[in-house]
Amino acid sequence: MDLNTLIQILDSTIRLATPLLLACLAGLFSERAGVFDIGLEAKMLVAAFFSAAVAASTGSVWLGLLAGIAASMVFALIHGIASITFRGDQLISGVALNFLASGMTVLIARDWFNQGGRTPPLDYGSGRFEPITLPYADALAGVPVLGPVYGGMISGHSILVYVAFAMVPLTWYILFRTRFGLRLRAVGENPGAVDTAGISVVRLRYSAVLIAGVLCGIAGAYLATGLAAGFVRDMTAGRGFIALAALIFAKWRPWYALGACLLFGLLDAIGNRYQSIELLGISVPAQLMQALPYILTVVILAGFVGKAIPPRAGGEAYVKER
């Protein structure tokens, strides 16, 4: 494998890791606040559809992004109402939202565009995020190793990729260096204590769920208007669950989430490029590569390699003592 191939693979790793990373950080906010979210997939899917649909209709990718975020936040709000206000089962609510997104996007797409459940293809300049060439990428192109790495791998992504990577330190800062973050984490571990301190558990959890909505919205918009050129049915293809897997793999920590998402993105990139790969003389089928994120998550969850301990109050509705 020469340097060029390697750079191409790493370049697509970054692109494929971006939606995972955004969804994973969304899950991080929600689950750190004690609200399990298996509806990441749903939020990404509605965001993907509405961003592509609005971008196709108006020609503005930014309006598309806003529409995607808004749609994702509506779903987040339903999840919040079901699991925070009405203290319903958070997992069941997530399952329901996944179906709702899968059915509704196709339903509306067929009615809106009449193209069998997809949006019209988007072009650069009229509804798709354009790649950004970072400064000096051209100037450095002649430099060996550094030139191709900087120009081919780091530069040339759409703005949302850089947003996603910037979200990692930002998430870390918010969760571990601000008062809001401290309270958010506390509400996921011991909501009773937070309530005793006179802070609203309900408000904190709603903010966490809505932040998750915003992040999933960006993730979905990136899928449909950055990574691909338009919406096709069920285009998230399980990415919400891979993001969930990455979240567990990262043990609910932002920097580790970056690592996990890059790893799963790399697996995806390799799986896309090769049908099977030779590893130490054994041929590894592509299906194993696809299943690897899930297998790794099961192994991590089982505590054979380290131990993943979820936030203690995760999944439980908070009932104020009366």
Next chain:
Amino acid sequence: MILPKWADVVLIPLINLFLALFVSGLVVLLIGEDPVNAMKIMVKGAVGSTYGWGYTLFYATNFIFTGLAVAVAFHARLFNIGGEGQAQLGALGVALVCLALPWPHWTLVLPFSILGGALFGAAWAAIPAYLQARRGSHIVITTIMFNYIAYALLVYLLLGALKAPGMAPESPRFPAGTFLPNARDVFDMLGINFARSPLNVSFVLALIACFLIWLMLWRTRLGYEIRAYGQSEPAAIYAGISPFRITMIVMLISGALAGLMGVNAVQGEAQRLLQDNVLGAGFVGIAVALMGRSHPVGVLIAAVLFGALYQGGAELEFETNVPREMVLVIQALVILFTGALDNMVRGPVEGAFLRLGRRPAPGAAAE
């Protein structure tokens, strides 16, 4: 208990269903169709002919198995979201049995294909069960992961070891001796004309499964232990019930039930192993179990209802501009209202019953 039993079992599910259908009606209205007309087409398509009934009950057979799988696990407070993967593996088990020998007659295959489906389904549920019981990993997450692993496994097998000659990634057709008699054959013997449909003897199998699960849950010691464990884990432990044992047994039964879906879908209809043999039935099982309040009779009724929904949805797409995905939306809303937003309905209903209850019944002595 504020609510009388009938309100809990009948009234609340009906209100939830009504709300789900009402919102679905709004969606139909939004895409410019007449909801009442859509409802008529769906009902007529699902139960208006023997053809419709055939498909409705064929789908219902799948949903009974997956619904029972989720329901049994619910009784032990376990959320088995892995019906999809367990049914895929069950389908694999059934296919392996059917392909193993040149079977002469379906009566000889059926016991073994039931065993194959149940065994493979149970095995796929056993790993998440063990990890939950011994290693404390969350069963919802592991079963979701196992759904994806199952899918990758089937794709791998159908591109390799089990692939039939030709382009399509599917197994060879099963020998003719494995084909299950369908409803048309059975009704022909009785002299009744029944349209061609994939409905087959597996439906009877599903009814037997309902009865056996009821028997197990409410008439055996094991069933009592399962329900006790689901009600309160500390109390169950105090009573000498082993959480490990119950978790394992419940998940093995649950996985086996999901696996049995393969008998209907693979041996009964497709007659070969496909990449996706389940087509979301594992998830429909969640809606069915929630609506059926985890009772085998409720599961049966809800499964037939969802079978009708699936068949009616297909007719709806055929006759109007409402696509099949409408069914997915209705299904999602049913899960949302009966599962997650249950308290939204329960609160006001309980309030109403409290107000009614306070008023002394005529002729009753005042306290």
